[in-house]
Amino acid sequence: MYSLILRERSGSLTGSLWSRIFSRNMGGGPRTFPGGLNKWQWKRMHEKKAREKENKLLDQEKQLYEARIRTEIRAKMWGNPDSGEKTAKSKQSHGPMSPKEHIKTLADRFMKAGAEDLWNENDGPVKESDDGSGLTRRDNGRSCSNSIDSSSNSSIDVRKLVSGTCYSMGNSRVFDRSRRGFSSMSRGRFKRNESSCDEGDDFDAKKLDTVSPFSPKFAGTKEKVKSSKSVVGVIRNKGLFGRRKFRKNDSSTEEDSEEEGEEGKMNGWLDLRKTGSSAALGNHDIKLTKRVNRNVTDEELYPPLDINTVREDLSKRKSVDNVIEENREPHDSIYSGKRFDESSISPLTLKALSASGIVKMTRVQDATLSECLDGKDALVKAKTGTGKSMAFLLPAIETVLKAMNSGNGIHKVAPIFALILCPTRELASQIAAEGKALLKYHDGIGVQTLIGGTRFKLDQQRLESEPCQILIATPGRLLDHIENKSGLTSRLMALKLFIVDEADLLLDLGFRRDVEKIIDCLPRQRQSLLFSATIPKEVRRVSQLVLKRDHSYIDTIGLGCVETHDKVKQSCIVAPHESHFHLVPHLLKEHINNTPDYKIIVFCSTGMVTSLMYTLLREMKLIVREIHARKPQLHRTRVSDEFKESKRLILVTSDVSARGMNYPDVTLVIQVGIPSDREQYIHRLGRTGREGKGGEGLLLIAPWERYFLDELKDLPLEPIPVPDLDSRVKLQVCLNLLLSSA
Numbered sequence: 001m002y003s004l005i006l007r008e009r010s011g012s013l014t015g016s017l018w019s020r021i022f023s024r025n026m027g028g029g030p031r032t033f034p035g036g037l038n039k040w041q042w043k044r045m046h047e048k049k050a051r052e053k054e055n056k057l058l059d060q061e062k063q064l065y066e067a068r069i070r071t072e073i074r075a076k077m078w079g080n081p082d083s084g085e086k087t088a089k090s091k092q093s094h095g096p097m098s099p100k101e102h103i104k105t106l107a108d109r110f111m112k113a114g115a116e117d118l119w120n121e122n123d124g125p126v127k128e129s130d131d132g133s134g135l136t137r138r139d140n141g142r143s144c145s146n147s148i149d150s151s152s153n154s155s156i157d158v159r160k161l162v163s164g165t166c167y168s169m170g171n172s173r174v175f176d177r178s179r180r181g182f183s184s185m186s187r188g189r190f191k192r193n194e195s196s197c198d199e200g201d202d203f204d205a206k207k208l209d210t211v212s213p214f215s216p217k218f219a220g221t222k223e224k225v226k227s228s229k230s231v232v233g234v235i236r237n238k239g240l241f242g243r244r245k246f247r248k249n250d251s252s253t254e255e256d257s258e259e260e261g262e263e264g265k266m267n268g269w270l271d272l273r274k275t276g277s278s279a280a281l282g283n284h285d286i287k288l289t290k291r292v293n294r295n296v297t298d299e300e301l302y303p304p305l306d307i308n309t310v311r312e313d314l315s316k317r318k319s320v321d322n323v324i325e326e327n328r329e330p331h332d333s334i335y336s337g338k339r340f341d342e343s344s345i346s347p348l349t350l351k352a353l354s355a356s357g358i359v360k361m362t363r364v365q366d367a368t369l370s371e372c373l374d375g376k377d378a379l380v381k382a383k384t385g386t387g388k389s390m391a392f393l394l395p396a397i398e399t400v401l402k403a404m405n406s407g408n409g410i411h412k413v414a415p416i417f418a419l420i421l422c423p424t425r426e427l428a429s430q431i432a433a434e435g436k437a438l439l440k441y442h443d444g445i446g447v448q449t450l451i452g453g454t455r456f457k458l459d460q461q462r463l464e465s466e467p468c469q470i471l472i473a474t475p476g477r478l479l480d481h482i483e484n485k486s487g488l489t490s491r492l493m494a495l496k497l498f499i500v501d502e503a504d505l506l507l508d509l510g511f512r513r514d515v516e517k518i519i520d521c522l523p524r525q526r527q528s529l530l531f532s533a534t535i536p537k538e539v540r541r542v543s544q545l546v547l548k549r550d551h552s553y554i555d556t557i558g559l560g561c562v563e564t565h566d567k568v569k570q571s572c573i574v575a576p577h578e579s580h581f582h583l584v585p586h587l588l589k590e591h592i593n594n595t596p597d598y599k600i601i602v603f604c605s606t607g608m609v610t611s612l613m614y615t616l617l618r619e620m621k622l623i624v625r626e627i628h629a630r631k632p633q634l635h636r637t638r639v640s641d642e643f644k645e646s647k648r649l650i651l652v653t654s655d656v657s658a659r660g661m662n663y664p665d666v667t668l669v670i671q672v673g674i675p676s677d678r679e680q681y682i683h684r685l686g687r688t689g690r691e692g693k694g695g696e697g698l699l700l701i702a703p704w705e706r707y708f709l710d711e712l713k714d715l716p717l718e719p720i721p722v723p724d725l726d727s728r729v730k731l732q733v734c735l736n737l738l739l740s741s742a
């Protein structure tokens with residue numbers, strides 16, 4: 001049924017129609033722009049271009065800055081300290097600014113408020129060093145400082161550098177050669193990523209205290225440096241100009257180990273380690289670090305407020321992967337290790353959660369709750385059965401509480417504060433049930449559903465007579481109510497939060513038109529959240545139909561990671577189409593024999609095949625139920641509820657049960673024939689292995705459907721041979737098929 005609807009709807013919508021819909025909805029200005037873009041798309045394209053240009057210019061400036069500092073230091077180190085000046089002066093004639101001026105300008109710019117996102121997470125507070133030299137010292141919480149002797153914790157302040165203040169070279173991190181060409185100031189202050197390398201790190205800080213080219217001592221010690229082969233060796237091989245050395249290190253030859261051995265003997269070069277990704281950063285980006293015991297001061301542990309603000313900001317942007325890393329739960333657990341009582345959700349909701357035995361957050365809940373509670377738009381991707389419904393229901397409840405407690409509680413009509421859209425009736429009912437459980441202790445807050453298959457008038461009466469601040473609806477029925485002017489539109493004008501579950505399906509062509517019409521009736525000032533276990537690229541693009549431009553993308557699966565659960569064993573049988581009806585009973589019986597508490601879902605491609613398969617299995621004395629769109633809603637609801645509660649039952653269904661349905665403890669999912677797409681395969685399979693449990697999935701396809709396996713090649717799908725069928729079973733199946741089709 002779904003595939004029919006999808007096909008029917010997808011065929012009718014052309015690009016130009018889209019642009020007309022867009023331009024009509026956006027209002028004002030020309031209706032289309034070159035390339036069939038609408039006003040918003042056109043604007044966004046230009047904004048993006050401008051941003052890219054600005055970034056490019058900034059990168060160029062940084063590279064220039066790096067090169068200029070290098071020239072200056074090189075000149076000061078190897079020749080007359082003034083030669084840097086001279087070079088600068090000689091260069092001055094070619095450009096409008098002297099290198100110093102240029103550096104100063106750039107430094108000023110990077111130091112400006114608002115440039116914090118150029119800073120590295122490891123950067124520490126700026127403070128005057130206590131050696132009385134007036135040097136600026138910048139503490140670094142982690143790796144960058146490790147290469148530097150604890151006795152010389154001070155590092156350069158670019159403002160000092162540009163104003164010609166002396167500083168110790170050993171502490172400078174002027175030459176960050178990160179991929180993006182950032183110059184690192186004061187131990188990575190401007191270092192963009194951890195794997196970037198500062199050539200300056202490789203100086204022995206103790207030695208360089210005496211050889212620092214910018215130090216007043218430098219002139220006196222220069223000769224000493226030159227006469228000391230070992231020190232010069234260190235400087236040449238590992239210092240500012242030691243790129244060759246880095247390359248050697250990278251290739252890990254015997255020669256290298258010898259050299260490293262020598263280094264090991266040198267004072268201050270003990271325990272050197274390479275870090276950094278040469279793949280990403282090129283051969284120059286290997287960072288050598290030295291483990292040094294540092295006396296951590298209070299100020300290092302508790303840096304001043306401004307840096308804390310930056311850190312806070314950075315930690316907010318931390319990837320979900322990092323969040324997961326920090327968690328106490330095992331890597332394959334669906335839980336994050338954080339408890340709900342650590343979040344800011346209301347005490348009554350907490351009470352309801354603990355009454356249901358729910359204490360810990362799942363990863364998706366942990367990753368999204370704060371973001372959603374902050375009122376930000378988000379697109380969230382998390383594996384099936386990991387608690388996405390609760391991840392959006394909790395913010396929905398908080399939104400309602402906030403709206404009800406705020407001053408604008410006086411409305412002419414009873415307002416609906418949260419609207420949740422989902423693709424199927426059963427899913428809407430399931431989410432509503434979960435919402436009601438969470439609202440158990442909240443008086444006067446109601447959840448209601450608007451789904452097809454029920455009486456329109458009854459819906460309307462229920463909506464008017466019972467509290468409904470959270471509405472869960474399927475798009476078709478919701479539109480019916482909107483278009484029939486049942487008063488719903490005015491109630492939706494107070495909407496604060498709009499949630500789309502199974503967003504990829506609802507934003508796909510089959511549903512998109514309906515969703516757009518619904519969005520047209522919603523206030524623009526709202527928060528929107530999109531959730532799904534699968535978010536293909538196209539959906540990410542069209543998600544902007546619903547989401548604000550600055551929305552967050554929260555992916556708890558991670559790029560390149562398998563989208564299915566490790567604990568779910570997946571296999572595939574390729575067998576002639578006509579043998580499928582024989583094979584399914586055989587496979588079911590095999591599983592039933594091995595699994596006393598079996599609970600099986602058999603997915604079929606259409607309602608008719610579902611019905612036929614159901615009849616066949618029933619005739620074969622298997623305990624079986626059916627759900628598909630041809631069945632009346634009452635039957636669907638009854639069977640769905642029964643299957644939720646039961647064990648030792650087989651559900652034969654079409655794709656109406658593929659998404660979101662939470663049937664606990666399903667032991668096997670059989671997919672007969674190829675699903676409509678890769679995403680649908682993942683969602684169907686996701687009916688088993690929920691809440692971190694194990695399960696089994698079996699895909700049964702005909703030889704001509706083999707091409708589909710290409711779409712699943714990144715999933716751990718094991719081909720298994722076609723089982724030998726008992727001739728008696730074959731005969732029985734043929735007879736039953738004849739009977740059921742008669």
Ligand SMILES: Nc1ncnc2c1ncn2[C@@H]1O[C@H](COP(=O)(O)OP(=O)(O)OP(=O)(O)O)[C@@H](O)[C@H]1O
Pocket residue numbers: 358359360361362365382383384385386387388389390532533659660661662686690691
């Ligand atoms: N923090 C939690 N602790 C324990 N159980 C939870 C928690 N969160 C959700 N659950 C339970 O996990 C089950 C699966 O949740 P849910 O149906 O929301 O998953 P989902 O991610 O939406 O799946 P799908 O992608 O199939 O829609 C439900 O029974 C739900 O009650």
